Amino acid sequence: MAVQLVHRETPGQGKHRKLPPAPAAGGAIRLVSVFGTLVADNVIEIFAVSPDTTTVAFAVLLAVTLTAWFLTERTVSISTVDTGRRAAFSWLAVLFTFELGSAAGHAGDEALTPGYAGTAILVRVLIIAVRSVHHFTGSGSAIAFWVAYVVARPVGGFLGDLGGLWFGTALTSLFGLAAISSSCFT
Template sequence: MTTEHLLDDRPLVRLRGMANKVPEVTVYFWIIKVLTTGMGETASDLLARLLGPVPAVALGGLALVASLALQLAVRRYVAWIYWTAVVMVSVFGTMAADVLHVGLGISYTVSTPLFLTALAAVFALWYASERSLSIDGIRTRRREIFYWATVLATFALGTAAGDLTATIGLGYLGSVVLFAAAICVPALAHTSAGLNAVTAFWTAYVITRPLGASVADWMALSHARGGLGLGLAPVTLAWTVAIVSFVAYLASPGGQGDR
């Protein structure tokens, strides 16, 4: 799936030498995106168990700030820098949703529409400022900040939505089936019904979060909770190895390379 510009006739004020800061949207993009969502889910839970909730959130927040600072500092897309930032957003986005639920006692039925409203607000501000929500033109600092704010909101929303479906009777495997079917809808609507490419992209992007998280939870959690019982640490490690392998390929001469 690719994206296209929406009413994007305004000239870009670029930083000198700054290229598009996001990867080309290919099948590898979607595979790694789903992997980061699952790895972020189990890594967040694992850190909270090992360190305690407060130190885990603090560590996740520092790692997120550091990875985004590095991503903003470079002037072109670099595979390992970009995907490290996505992983850190995934981990911290999970923590943000969990803090509302576990720490503050806010139910997923409340936090899910809350994060949906936050995402809609980011989209509205982005479009009002840039007249485009396309990722094909992330070549200015302002657009890049809007992009990462959107990514963070989608991860928090997807975490809450995935946990909501898992706790209202579907379970983790049922949630996997639900979101696997749901992610096909924007793709089919784009190819068969003329759905705008930008809308289709962001809809699918949101759904990857609960899809990947539901798969990872199903693999990691105990049989008593409806999972396979593989454990948080093994699943986190396996998904991390998969992410590193795919990113290494993309950064290689045979992959997309670092643009």
């Protein structure tokens, strides 16, 4: 569904598709993020699969997706998504990053119990580490992007939880809905 919402035929490109303007892509990414988070949460909470096992499973699925994408297209960069096949690979990778990030967030919270402030600091340190490795080793920017994308995912969950504690779930949900809605149309 997200791919259908995001991709449209562009005049002059024939069979090739092009990413839409940022607001439309951002809206689709938000839909996929909610779906991916729900999948991970349901696997953990309803089917009682441990967060560690879920994290490994989604990491394998993401690795398989990125490997197949690279072997097929010789790239895993989102800036080169200009065909339907590349779009399918990229959306599948995005879905698995949200599932992996959510599962890893649960696993990390259970193992480390760092609290909200500790989690914010930990995620920031991990993102700085990814950036530093990329900068000092010359590792590919596409791989650095995907790693940072996964690492950053738990932040949204923790901030939502923290907001729920401070303001209640209804007000936090309304604020989140307003923020997401307004960013889709700007």
